Amino acid sequence: MLVIAFLTAFVVERLYESALRSRDVQILLVQIEEEVNEQQLGEYEAISQGEVTPEAAEQIAESRTDLARSLGALEARASGERPERIRELLVTVETAVDEELRLIEDGRLDEAKAIDEERVDPTFEELRTVLESADAGYEAYAGRVDFVADVGGFAVAALAIPLTAWFVRRDRNRRAEQAALEESEERFRSLVQEGADLIWILDADGIVRYVAPSAQRVLGHAAEDIVGKNIFEFLTPELEKGWQGIVDVLREPGAKITTELGSRRADGSPALFEATFSNMLANPGVGGIVLNGRDVTERREAEEILRDSEERYKALYKDN
Structure with missing residues (x-):
């Protein structure tokens, strides 16, 4: 037996x-x-x-x-x-x-x-x-x-x-x-989202735990240069002040918020992202806050140029 x-x-x-x-x-x-x-x-x-x-x-x-x-x-x-x-x-x-x-x-x-x-x-x-x-x-x-x-x-x-x-x-x-x-x-x-330029996972303290390979193309930073650092290091100063508001919202399990996120590329040039933060800390398969971001820098620059053009046109029309 x-x-x-x-x-x-x-x-x-x-x-x-x-x-x-x-x-x-x-x-x-x-x-x-x-x-x-x-x-x-x-x-x-x-x-x-x-x-x-x-x-x-x-x-x-x-x-x-x-x-x-x-x-x-x-x-x-x-x-x-x-x-x-x-x-x-x-x-x-x-x-x-x-x-x-x-x-x-x-x-x-x-x-x-x-x-x-x-x-x-x-x-x-x-x-x-x-x-x-x-x-x-x-x-x-x-x-x-x-x-x-x-x-x-x-x-x-x-x-x-x-x-x-x-x-x-x-x-x-x-x-x-x-x-x-x-x-x-x-x-x-959880990370696969078609069209996302940035795919990061943060812990509850804002420390980056995972970075998709696209970070090299979008920001010029290699993944190993980002992982282990606080997301504050990659935010522009004016948006760091708004981070606490994002954290407050994401304390709720399953919470989700979309906002604009400013950053700087490795060469120092500014970048703007339409970013969605999703609280998946309670999800054992993720265990973090998932950031999906789409680069909207060129779109915002084009909108700014259009606004300036409209203002100049209005001023010219008013003067005449």
Whole structure:
């Protein structure tokens, strides 16, 4: 009976490991989805502005580097049709985006927009659908394996009482690892917001705990130069005074507030962001205040120029 118990324990252990690998694949799928969003954001910036700015080109290049790394990790952990289909769609969309960017650089904006509507956007959507379907599939598989492994664990306990304590410890550790993976996945999902130029996580004291890679492109600061510092260090003086008001609102669990946030880039130039703060301190998958910010510097500058022009026109009209 003891031999049977050990054999059953071996099988159960392999099942638990299989479930954990499945959870690991889910994390990679979420990372790939975030990196796909980054690439689409750079492509959208180019098509909307009618030119391929150095910032847009850099964002697209960085997202592709990250995608290649994540996809390689996915293929090392998962086999079958899903990773192959994801790679095929990535190749298709990157080929279409490259053609679109060449047309924009040649001044053929109408043709570029046609490619965007007919090839780029539909492929992005199909890719997201495949990623979400794969995530759901691995979630279902992990759930089934967990169930079978749990049943096997109880069987081992019944067959060999001396092994019960060992299985309890093993099961506790396995569940802790699984919870950590699920929290990591939820963190990524909470951060993914299409169109966000800044994605930060702060603790209750305003210390930056996480910074998305886009900070380098938007502010010129590397993530490691921001993490661990107080957000005050990146606010313009006039907006530091308003931080206490934001903190007061965010003391309420689940609270959310949108405001304008001033900052300075690494080169000293001013920047203005439309920022949304969300209190997710009580969320075990995030454990912080999530900041999503959209760069509105150019828009505000354009509005200021327009106001000045209107004032000059009114003054001229009044004088005449």
